[in-house]
Amino acid sequence: MNLTKLALIATLTLAPAAIFAQTPTPGQNDYNINQRKADQQQRIGQGVQSGQLTAGETARLEHQEAGINKEERGMRAQDNGHLTRSDRQTIHKQQNQESRRIYRDKHNNKVR
Numbered sequence: 001m002n003l004t005k006l007a008l009i010a011t012l013t014l015a016p017a018a019i020f021a022q023t024p025t026p027g028q029n030d031y032n033i034n035q036r037k038a039d040q041q042q043r044i045g046q047g048v049q050s051g052q053l054t055a056g057e058t059a060r061l062e063h064q065e066a067g068i069n070k071e072e073r074g075m076r077a078q079d080n081g082h083l084t085r086s087d088r089q090t091i092h093k094q095q096n097q098e099s100r101r102i103y104r105d106k107h108n109n110k111v112r
Helices: 002-021 028-050 055-078 085-106
Strands: none
Touching: 028 055, 028 085, 055 085
16 A cells, blocks of 8 residues: 555656656747646645545546647647647647546545
8 A cells, every 4th residue: 555655656746847848839828738737737646645536546647647748749749849729729628628537536535
């Protein structure tokens, strides 16, 4: 149990560093995307610390966050490091869905 907890804390500690290691193009929309990534990671971390998120819920949320990040990198690679308006809309939609998942998982009756 303690090993699982330690692994989750290590993942949550390192994930924000990986998010900020990406070099976004300057612009308000990219800032919003990156700020939301950081905010959602913080919400997940808070849920782990408070016991509101189980190990399974945390792993699933982290996996989904990684998928969104991977898709964003692919979108940027297609357009010379930039995101098109359509790309930003897609990412915002995915971040909205992820935000709802975080809320739902934190407020269900499952606790660690």
